[in-house]
Amino acid sequence: MEIFDSKNNCCGCSACEQICPKNAIKMKPDDRGFLYPVIDNSLCVECGACKRVCAFQNGYEKNRAQKAYAIKHKDFNTRMTSRSGGVFIAISDFILEKNGSVYGAAFDDDFSVCHIRTTNKSERDRLKGSKYVQSNVKDTFSNVKQDLKNGMYVLFSGTACQVGGLKNYLKNTDTSKLYTCDLVCHGVPSPKIWKEYLNHCEKKYNGKVTNANFRDKTLGWNAHKEAIWIDGKKYNSNEYAYLFNDNYISRPSCFNCKFTNLDRPADFTLADFWGINNILPEFNDNKGVSLLLVNSSKGAEVLEACKKDIECFECDLQKSAKPNPNLYMSSQKPKDGDYFWNNYEKYGFEKALNKCYKKVFWVKLKIRIREKSNKVKRIFKK
Ligand SMILES: Cc1cc2nc3c(=O)[nH]c(=O)nc-3n(C[C@H](O)[C@H](O)[C@H](O)COP(=O)(O)OP(=O)(O)OC[C@H]3O[C@@H](n4cnc5c(N)ncnc54)[C@H](O)[C@@H]3O)c2cc1C
Numbered sequence: 001m002e003i004f005d006s007k008n009n010c011c012g013c014s015a016c017e018q019i020c021p022k023n024a025i026k027m028k029p030d031d032r033g034f035l036y037p038v039i040d041n042s043l044c045v046e047c048g049a050c051k052r053v054c055a056f057q058n059g060y061e062k063n064r065a066q067k068a069y070a071i072k073h074k075d076f077n078t079r080m081t082s083r084s085g086g087v088f089i090a091i092s093d094f095i096l097e098k099n100g101s102v103y104g105a106a107f108d109d110d111f112s113v114c115h116i117r118t119t120n121k122s123e124r125d126r127l128k129g130s131k132y133v134q135s136n137v138k139d140t141f142s143n144v145k146q147d148l149k150n151g152m153y154v155l156f157s158g159t160a161c162q163v164g165g166l167k168n169y170l171k172n173t174d175t176s177k178l179y180t181c182d183l184v185c186h187g188v189p190s191p192k193i194w195k196e197y198l199n200h201c202e203k204k205y206n207g208k209v210t211n212a213n214f215r216d217k218t219l220g221w222n223a224h225k226e227a228i229w230i231d232g233k234k235y236n237s238n239e240y241a242y243l244f245n246d247n248y249i250s251r252p253s254c255f256n257c258k259f260t261n262l263d264r265p266a267d268f269t270l271a272d273f274w275g276i277n278n279i280l281p282e283f284n285d286n287k288g289v290s291l292l293l294v295n296s297s298k299g300a301e302v303l304e305a306c307k308k309d310i311e312c313f314e315c316d317l318q319k320s321a322k323p324n325p326n327l328y329m330s331s332q333k334p335k336d337g338d339y340f341w342n343n344y345e346k347y348g349f350e351k352a353l354n355k356c357y358k359k360v361f362w363v364k365l366k367i368r369i370r371e372k373s374n375k376v377k378r379i380f381k382k
Contacts, residue, residue: 008252024041032193053169055167055168069291069315070283073085073090073310084221085288100154111198113131117147130214137165144156148175148177148178156181160269167180179302180265184326202230210229212226214241242356242357242360247332254330257326260328261327262317268293275319339356
């Protein structure tokens, strides 16, 4: 049995591992740190369940995005500790208030990222904030199934490929109490490289990582810098942000993503509202605005119930989606291809990081100088 023919066709959602009736599949990391299913042929009975469940290759049930909203959570602290406007907290509160369970991506004790099940607000707060690394969903799909069988309300949040995988996995389950959120996603970086980066910070600043934030909002919502705390002291950097934003460390399937469009697997799609200044400038205080796409009647019903906790404006769907490229196309492989990986394999992380950082830095500097000189030219023309 072969589940995928090329790494471009496996997003690592793990639906195949969790659906296998013989436990013959285990997700194992490759040399770049991405999880792929590996079959134990001595247990496999070739039933084909693993191939059938694959949302990446076979498609998924589509909810067409219907409406777009600009949203800010009314609680300022909630917004500051979320990536964009904190809309996820309002949605998940709705489920927790019904004694339901909320699933999403959290840091583990060692700052690796995995999906967890939460049933109260303090645990759920661990899901706040985007972690720009692929989350390991572990056995959460089977836990969701169990919760639904027990009659609970469930909210599952994750990348669109994870939500697509979950929904295919639940094909024969009653999902009337299941609510789902997917994210607009630039691509998921390698967990191995995230670990390498944390080790690099520990060496550089001579201590232990005690906290991490992939985008430090205290510098403004637009600032693309991470914050790492070493023994409680905060250090800002854009080294990891450069690798992530320039797609050097993304999973191969992210360049072949099937979910970068307005046909969404989830009831909601969450994103940063990057076009807010052209649509609703007075709403932008540089502390974060969420773009929320409502894709189903279930989504519309929850949004209505959340309105007490959020400031919310309906916006034109097409105009709101346009400035967010990953709503209509996959991220592109870097022009220099596997430059990071080739250097990583040859020289190790430090050198690969250094080389890519310098490249991105010079490209960004050139763009900035060109923009500044165009501005000066325009002033002189007047
Ligand atoms: C890898 C990644 C790439 C992204 N790329 C873009 C982009 O290109 N454009 C854009 O507009 N938005 C992108 N986002 C989404 C954006 O960062 C915010 O998550 C979104 O705006 C919601 O913000 P919030 O304030 O409501 O919630 P936040 O508090 O920021 O996010 C919480 C939610 O994100 C989920 N989450 C966090 N990390 C992960 C992860 N590693 N895997 C799966 N789920 C995760 C949690 O489960 C929870 O549902 C990306 C998110 C991730 C994780």
